[in-house]
Amino acid sequence: xxxxxxxHVHRSIGLIRTPYTRQAPYQPPAAEAxxxxxxxxxxxxxxxxxxxxxxxxxxxxxxxxxxxxxxSLRLRPPWMPDREVGVFASRSxxxxxxxxxxxxxxxxxxxxxxxxSPIDAFDGTPVLDIxxxxxxxxxxxxxxxxxxxxxxxxxHLALHIKGIPHKH
Amino acid sequence: xxxxxxxHVHRSIGLIRTPYTRQAPYQPPAAEAxxxxxxxxxxxxxxxxxxxxxxxxxxxxxxxxxxxxxxSLRLRPPWMPDREVGVFASRSxxxxxxxxxxxxxxxxxxxxxxxxSPIDAFDGTPVLDIxxxxxxxxxxxxxxxxxxxxxxxxxHLALHIKGIPHKH
Numbered sequence: 001x002x003x004x005x006x007x008h009v010h011r012s013i014g015l016i017r018t019p020y021t022r023q024a025p026y027q028p029p030a031a032e033a034x035x036x037x038x039x040x041x042x043x044x045x046x047x048x049x050x051x052x053x054x055x056x057x058x059x060x061x062x063x064x065x066x067x068x069x070x071x072s073l074r075l076r077p078p079w080m081p082d083r084e085v086g087v088f089a090s091r092s093x094x095x096x097x098x099x100x101x102x103x104x105x106x107x108x109x110x111x112x113x114x115x116x117s118p119i120d121a122f123d124g125t126p127v128l129d130i131x132x133x134x135x136x137x138x139x140x141x142x143x144x145x146x147x148x149x150x151x152x153x154x155x156h157l158a159l160h161i162k163g164i165p166h167k168h
Numbered sequence: 169x170x171x172x173x174x175x176h177v178h179r180s181i182g183l184i185r186t187p188y189t190r191q192a193p194y195q196p197p198a199a200e201a202x203x204x205x206x207x208x209x210x211x212x213x214x215x216x217x218x219x220x221x222x223x224x225x226x227x228x229x230x231x232x233x234x235x236x237x238x239x240s241l242r243l244r245p246p247w248m249p250d251r252e253v254g255v256f257a258s259r260s261x262x263x264x265x266x267x268x269x270x271x272x273x274x275x276x277x278x279x280x281x282x283x284x285s286p287i288d289a290f291d292g293t294p295v296l297d298i299x300x301x302x303x304x305x306x307x308x309x310x311x312x313x314x315x316x317x318x319x320x321x322x323x324h325l326a327l328h329i330k331g332i333p334h335k336h
C-alpha cells in the first residue's frame with residue numbers, strides 16, 4: 001500500500017443495521033422502537049465465539065456519512081449552541097478521524113448477527129471492530145460530565161445526553 | 169485515494185508516550201511508576217479545548233507493532249491458556265482491524281500534551297482519536313466479565329485483568 005507510515009487503513013468487517021436511514025439522533029432514546037443489530041461478514045462470524053457471555057460490548061465504526069474534512073477543531077454542541085468546545089472534548093461525528101464509538105447491550109447472537117440495544121448510527125454504517133466491555137477496565141462510576149455537567153439540572157442534562165425529546 | 173469503499177483511511181494525530189519500549193503489559197498496573205502521556209501534533213492542540221473538564225477519556229490508537237495479519241478469529245488468552253475465545257470476545261491486539269481502545273484518567277493538559285494514567289501501549293503508538301468519557305453513556309455499573317468471570321475468585325481475576333504480577 002503506497003501510503004506514508006502515519007496512515008492506517010481499516011477495512012469494514014460488517015454493517016450496523018438501524019431504523020435511521022435519513023437522520024440519526026444524537027444519542028439513541030433508551031426505549032427506541034425498532035431493530036438494532038450488527039451484521040458481520042459471514043467469514044468473521046467465528047470471531048464472535050463466547051461474546052454472548054458479556055452483557056455489554058463496544059462497537060467501533062466508520063462515520064462514513066460525514067463529509068466535512070478537514071474537521072473543525074472547535075464546535076458548538078447542537079443542544080448547547082452558546083458553548084464552544086474542542087472536537088476532542090466532544091462526541092461530535094465531525095472529527096479528524098471519523099471513527100464512532102458506542103457501548104451497547106448484547107441482546108442475542110445468532111451466527112453472524114448480533115442483536116443490540118439502540119445505537120445512534122445510520123443504517124448501513126460500516127463496522128471496524130467489536131470489543132467486550134469489561135466492568136473493571138471500562139466502568140468508571142466516578143466519571144463526570146465535564147463541560148456538559150455545569151448546566152445544573154442533571155435530569156435535564158440526561159435528556160440531552162440520551163437524546164430524549166423534551167420541552168425547555 | 170484509489171481504495172474500494174469498504175476501506176477507511178485514518179491518519180495518526182499524535183503519539184502515546186509510555187515507558188514500554190520493548191514490551192508492554194496486558195493491562196497497566198494501576199500504580200505503575202513512570203510517565204504516561206499523549207503528545208498530539210501541535211496543529212491539533214486547539215481540539216483539546218475544555219477536555220480538562222472531564223475526569224476520564226477514551227484513547228483510540230493504532231496497534232502498529234502487531235504484524236500478524238490476517239488475524240486469527242480464535243485465540244487463547246495468555247493468562248488463561250486452556251480457554252479458546254473469539255477475537256471479538258477478547259481485547260487481544262491481534263484483531264482484523266488493529267485499533268486499540270483504552271479508558272484513561274486525565275491528569276493534566278498543557279498545550280498539546282495530555283498527562284494520563286497508565287496505559288498498556290508501546291511508546292510511540294500512533295493516536296487515532298480522543299473522546300470524552302461520559303458517565304451516563306459509558307459507565308455501565310452492571311457490566312460483567314463474560315467468559316473471564318467464571319473463574320470464581322474475583323480478586324484473583326482483577327489481578328489478571330489489571331496485569332498485576334502475582335503467584336498462582
